[in-house]
Amino acid sequence: MTNSKKPEFIYLKQEDVIAAGGLDMKLALADVELAFKMHGQDEIIQPNKTVIEFPDQESGQRRYLTVSMPAYLGGQINRAGIKWAAESVDNVRRGDLPYGMDLIILHDLERAHPLAIMDGTLITAIRTGAAAGVAAKYLARPDSKTAAFIGAGVIGRTTLEAIALSLPGLTEFRIFDLNTEKSRSIAKEFSGRWPIKIVASVQEAVEGADVIATMTTTRQPFIEAAWLKKGCFVAAMGKNEFEEEALLEADLLVVDEWEQFKHYQPSLLTQMYQAGHLKDGDVLNLREVILNRASGRTTAAGRIHFLSFGLACEDLVVAERVYQTAQSMGLGQSLSLWDRPHWL
Amino acid sequence: MTNSKKPEFIYLKQEDVIAAGGLDMKLALADVELAFKMHGQDEIIQPNKTVIEFPDQESGQRRYLTVSMPAYLGGQINRAGIKWAAESVDNVRRGDLPYGMDLIILHDLERAHPLAIMDGTLITAIRTGAAAGVAAKYLARPDSKTAAFIGAGVIGRTTLEAIALSLPGLTEFRIFDLNTEKSRSIAKEFSGRWPIKIVASVQEAVEGADVIATMTTTRQPFIEAAWLKKGCFVAAMGKNEFEEEALLEADLLVVDEWEQFKHYQPSLLTQMYQAGHLKDGDVLNLREVILNRASGRTTAAGRIHFLSFGLACEDLVVAERVYQTAQSMGLGQSLSLWDRPHWL
Numbered sequence: 001m002t003n004s005k006k007p008e009f010i011y012l013k014q015e016d017v018i019a020a021g022g023l024d025m026k027l028a029l030a031d032v033e034l035a036f037k038m039h040g041q042d043e044i045i046q047p048n049k050t051v052i053e054f055p056d057q058e059s060g061q062r063r064y065l066t067v068s069m070p071a072y073l074g075g076q077i078n079r080a081g082i083k084w085a086a087e088s089v090d091n092v093r094r095g096d097l098p099y100g101m102d103l104i105i106l107h108d109l110e111r112a113h114p115l116a117i118m119d120g121t122l123i124t125a126i127r128t129g130a131a132a133g134v135a136a137k138y139l140a141r142p143d144s145k146t147a148a149f150i151g152a153g154v155i156g157r158t159t160l161e162a163i164a165l166s167l168p169g170l171t172e173f174r175i176f177d178l179n180t181e182k183s184r185s186i187a188k189e190f191s192g193r194w195p196i197k198i199v200a201s202v203q204e205a206v207e208g209a210d211v212i213a214t215m216t217t218t219r220q221p222f223i224e225a226a227w228l229k230k231g232c233f234v235a236a237m238g239k240n241e242f243e244e245e246a247l248l249e250a251d252l253l254v255v256d257e258w259e260q261f262k263h264y265q266p267s268l269l270t271q272m273y274q275a276g277h278l279k280d281g282d283v284l285n286l287r288e289v290i291l292n293r294a295s296g297r298t299t300a301a302g303r304i305h306f307l308s309f310g311l312a313c314e315d316l317v318v319a320e321r322v323y324q325t326a327q328s329m330g331l332g333q334s335l336s337l338w339d340r341p342h343w344l
Numbered sequence: 345m346t347n348s349k350k351p352e353f354i355y356l357k358q359e360d361v362i363a364a365g366g367l368d369m370k371l372a373l374a375d376v377e378l379a380f381k382m383h384g385q386d387e388i389i390q391p392n393k394t395v396i397e398f399p400d401q402e403s404g405q406r407r408y409l410t411v412s413m414p415a416y417l418g419g420q421i422n423r424a425g426i427k428w429a430a431e432s433v434d435n436v437r438r439g440d441l442p443y444g445m446d447l448i449i450l451h452d453l454e455r456a457h458p459l460a461i462m463d464g465t466l467i468t469a470i471r472t473g474a475a476a477g478v479a480a481k482y483l484a485r486p487d488s489k490t491a492a493f494i495g496a497g498v499i500g501r502t503t504l505e506a507i508a509l510s511l512p513g514l515t516e517f518r519i520f521d522l523n524t525e526k527s528r529s530i531a532k533e534f535s536g537r538w539p540i541k542i543v544a545s546v547q548e549a550v551e552g553a554d555v556i557a558t559m560t561t562t563r564q565p566f567i568e569a570a571w572l573k574k575g576c577f578v579a580a581m582g583k584n585e586f587e588e589e590a591l592l593e594a595d596l597l598v599v600d601e602w603e604q605f606k607h608y609q610p611s612l613l614t615q616m617y618q619a620g621h622l623k624d625g626d627v628l629n630l631r632e633v634i635l636n637r638a639s640g641r642t643t644a645a646g647r648i649h650f651l652s653f654g655l656a657c658e659d660l661v662v663a664e665r666v667y668q669t670a671q672s673m674g675l676g677q678s679l680s681l682w683d684r685p686h687w688l
């Protein structure tokens with residue numbers, strides 16, 4: 001920085017994020033696993049998300065949403081940052097913009113100014129899939145052969161890639177979406193890497209599967225507990241695919257961060273907790289398993305469910321790598337808070 | 345927007361914010377008063393700030409700080425946004441950057457993408473002063489003649505301008521700062537508008553003043569209650585200038601938002617509340633006075649203290665005006681989240 005008074009930073013649009021490795025799922029898996037480890041080692045400060053919801057006047061369903069997710073990554077990283085997310089059902093209806101769109105800001109702590117502002121939409125999709133992949137690595141049976149993917153949207157795609165990379169022993173990949181075209185698109189994209197079979201029903205996908213990943217926007221449960229194979233691992237990245245019974249009958253419930261779940265009403269897990277059907281000791285944080293402080297899979301027959309809330313530290317650890325790569329490649333647009341500060 | 349898939353927004357550096365009217369205190373006073381009114385009319389959604397503090401290992405005093413302040417402005421404005429603030433004592437030591445540096449993001453709710461990202465450092469200083477000015481308008485004696493300003497930093501400067509504009513009957517302006525050079529700089533800047541007298545001590549400034557505004561970084565109280573004139577109005581924009589007794593003996597305590605004060609430990613008011621020395625009914629929100637739902641000044645002899653927490657809605661309402669002006673003037677740098685979205 002030639003002029004110390006000029007707080008420069010870079011802006012990375014989505015194309016820059018991609019050029020800097022934002023789509024690299026192998027790296028994202030390592031990033032997110034690191035975030036979980038750091039979190040367990042108290043190297044992360046991560047307040048609860050702040051959600052502002054704008055329900056539809058008629059349906060009462062949420063229509064718009066903003067979420068602020070600040071966090072601090074300590075350890076060797078030492079970076080403050082925030083993801084600022086917005087969601088709009090209008091975008092889905094129109095079809096020209098993603099449902100959720102995100103910005104990520106990385107901050108220099110000592111100098112208190114931004115280092116990077118970047119599109120966080122792509123990183124959100126990547127890190128969400130990566131969290132499912134990390135959970136699968138620690139919680140699925142190592143001899144898992146068959147995986148079922150329910151929902152073939154953006155998160156469905158990233159979750160499939162992450163789980164396929166995390167469990168290299170998988171040989172059968174089934175996918176189902178109400179919109180077959182979406183399933184076809186994913187099968188085609190990954191055709192050189194994994195044999196993905198489009199199946200005709202949820203039941204056909206789920207029955208006999210060792211790994212089941214769900215990422216739909218349903219408001220009604222549609223997966224029956226009776227379809228689930230003994231010893232299977234379930235990554236529930238959507239919110240409502242399973243009935244309460246399916247969760248209560250599971251041998252182990254694991255989440256990314258129970259403390260945040262407890263405060264977020266729309267989650268089924270939260271509702272179960274508030275109704276007294278679950279207590280604190282019934283749900284395990286994934287980081288405890290990763291750090292070997294708690295047992296994850298102890299029997300071949302146990303059914304384990306992983307539920308994801310989505311954490312700021314996952315976003316920021318990926319964003320930090322993307323930022324470092326972008327810097328070394330000279331990517332992005334240089335901006336500054338000012339040329340000369342009006343006041344000091 | 346020619347390409348609906350390309351979510352464009354503008355970046356406004358501080359020079360753009362200034363060119364778009366960011367320094368205009370008259371407009372900022374109207375903005376902040378509007379924000380208080382909207383807040384009182386339930387047109388604002390404003391979760392508590394999320395603060396991450398990094399205390400110094402040796403002193404235990406905070407060294408770095410990040411604050412995320414999301415809010416929604418409803419009514420005719422209908423805008424979501426966030427201020428993301430960071431503070432570093434290192435900047436003060438080095439002297440090349442402000443203590444606090446801020447970004448403000450304004451969001452289109454229906455399309456869920458940013459409309460503007462701008463320097464929020466200047467707006468933070470302006471709106472903080474403006475809040476003191478609005479409070480003075482409603483709580484100071486209308487016949488106030490003499491004003492004392494303790495602290496001649498950036499907030500001292502904006503507070504002086506705001507109070508001087510809000511109380512046009514003021515004829516005597518006293519200023520004190522440990523650093524006389526700073527007082528001189530403010531006196532010189534405003535020399536054509538208001539006669540500002542640099543005084544030699546806090547006591548000399550405060551005694552006999554009808555309006556007292558404090559904005560220092562002191563950790564120790566230094567203003568004695570005995571110095572305060574009957575009927576005076578105090579705007580305490582700093583945190584620790586007054587002893588608890590001075591607050592307890594006041595005839596009325598008014599804040600910008602009691603709900604947020606109650607949760608923020610570093611505030612003396614919060615500590616008094618937690619110690620049971622204050623109860624909920626003892627503190628009034630300024631918006632209640634502005635909307636005529638509660639009495640502010642009822643007697644000429646009453647001493648009224650206003651304490652400021654600083655609210656996201658104050659930042660966003662100023663930022664929204666600056667954004668609209670910048671748009672109409674064609675200011676700022678055009679950016680986009682992407683040229684074409686990788687995923688929809």
